[in-house]
Amino acid sequence: MRNMDKEPVDFVTVMAPTGMLGAGFPEATIERGLRLGADVISVDGGSTDSGPYYLGASQPKTTRAAVARDLRMLLKAAARADIPLIVGSCGTSGTDNGVDWVAGIVADVQAEEGLNLRVARIYSEQDAADLKEQLDAGRIHALPPAQELRPETLESCTHIVGVMGHEPIVAAIEAGAQVVLAGRATDTAIAAAVPLMKGMPAGPSWHAAKIIECGGQCTTDPRAGGVLATIDANGFSIEPLATTAACTPNLVAAHMLYETANPFRMREPDGTLDVGDATYTAVDETTVRVEGSRFHVADQHTIKLEGARITGYETMSFTGIRDPHILSAIDDWAALLRTMIKQRVEQTIGLTDDQYAFDVRLYGYNAVLGDLDPAKGAPREVGVMLLVNAPDQATATAVAKIANPLMLHLPTPDMNYLPSLAFATSPAETERGPAYEFVLHHVVDSRTPTDMFRIEFEEATRRD
Incomplete structure (x- = not known):
């Protein structure tokens, strides 16, 4: 796979075609992203924005037809450019059923299009009995304003997921995955995974991932398509995939206000992004350059629970x-x-x-x-x-x-x-x-960044 070897690189370019798989995007924007040299395609497949039903019932918010339409274009693009495709929080809530649902669509599309990409499924669903042992060991902690967790709360959940960081995704790609279908993941982990794997600094990698998590929301025309972020040793640049849209310093900086308690700091499983000293500069009429982002590695890696x-x-x-x-x-x-x-x-x-x-x-x-x-x-x-x-x-x-x-x-x-x-x-x-x-707003002290997640591989069979 292109650029996935161990050789050092000067930069990594991430294409984020849309804010959510199934939301749609113009096909021309994907073609432009490939021409501009995308090294990886990352797309979020879920969210908690629409409430607890989708996790509780383990049902997708999006229709199969919409997801298949998006995946058909993205799988063909990834195969043609020989770059990985990463989907996070499959099936809206990232349950095991959600991962399998998206994997089934991928398998059908691959068969119909004659593709043969190696697919990794990363399962993030957690067993209540295992978590009760972690609770007894003092490894589960409440996040404000939640109260200390009680065992019966775990037992009452219909589904519990752990929110993975970038590490399981990196592990899947390093093991040869060309398509990664992740269970529940932070919105940023799917975009930060390849830049971090290729040696880009954590500050720019996580900050760029945060800005592009919603596709074109940081552009002057969010309906026109997604964005492309290029991360290097000193920062990152971001531009829209649509020629009719533009990124501006204000729009890019403002996205740090989106879904964050603190517009300058954001916690990930392995540490905290700090953009307090970041600068945002217009490179031209459509592109913004960001520098000064930092990342503080935590003493304890944690995995957030959702139930x-x-x-x-x-x-x-x-x-x-x-x-x-x-x-x-x-x-x-x-x-x-x-x-x-x-x-x-x-x-x-x-x-x-x-x-x-x-x-x-x-x-x-x-x-x-x-x-x-x-x-x-x-x-x-x-x-x-x-x-x-x-x-x-x-x-x-x-x-x-x-x-x-x-x-x-x-x-x-x-x-x-x-x-x-x-x-x-x-x-x-x-x-x-x-x-x-x-009912869960708690974190688990991780033994390793990947031990709460299960990776399974499947090989597609090309149609003759």
Whole structure:
């Protein structure tokens, strides 16, 4: 494989075609990245951004067709240029099922396109029993503001993953992988792996990886495609893959604000990126040069844990209000709705409010910001979402059905008629199935950077 030998190099160029596998990108941007000399293609396949369901249920957020479309172009590009393709957090949450799901798509594409790339699967799912032993040994620690971990919390999780750094990815490539399908990984590890493996300094490698983690988000036109980062001994340069977009110092620097508690420091499994002294300079109208990034190696390598468990079962209803009288007193109406639901549920099926839960959200009014919403005055129209959570689906639906007449005809106390509101769907109740919550915000003291992860290889068979 090109440039993957042990010989020293002066720089390494990483292509990040999109912020998430399956999000799509123009094919022309991939061709341009190859012409500019990409040494590796890295693409993130997942995130916790969309909530705990995808980990708890081990289901992908993206459709198979979208992932296959992206992978077809990337696999063909990697084969043609003889460079590795790295996919992180496969299947959205990086569970073992997620890795296997993406691997199945890769196998189909390889067979259809006559490719024969060697594929490594890196599994990151963790066994609760093994983690309980680590907990007993004092090797698991809470990250603020989480509390100390209890064994029963581990047992309650449907799936637990460890968030790998670059080391398992490097191990897979050094063992001959041309395609690396990683379970849960830091967004940056997939882009930093090859530069670090090829001897580039950690500061620029991790900083460049952070900037390109979301593809073209650091450009003037994020919809146009991804970016290319070139890391060397003194820093890195970054440019868009689309000729219609540009990177600017402000946009590049601003990406350190994205999903970080501290815009100057970011923890990885093996240490902390420090960009407090970094400088951002426009090389030309489209390219930015960054220097001054540092990396502080930690005394203890750690692996962050992510776990999700079922909190109950949900049923949702949604109705629309256009009545100006109700809207002029929408807070009072919502408070009355909450009170009436509790009363009717107890009268009808004998449940008290500690046996189930529900939430009333007023979309078009304050559903997003709540009490922080600065808007004043009555809204023009409001969508009322009722979300019921109960220990079983039948109970959640029963509560939503009891609330149905109230969400259709509940008047304010001063109205002498029943208003007619508008349900968005028929039937009005939509069963959402099990609901999940994240329950782990803890790290494990690693014995080695790779011992919590399993690497398996498979050889593709070329079609004649």
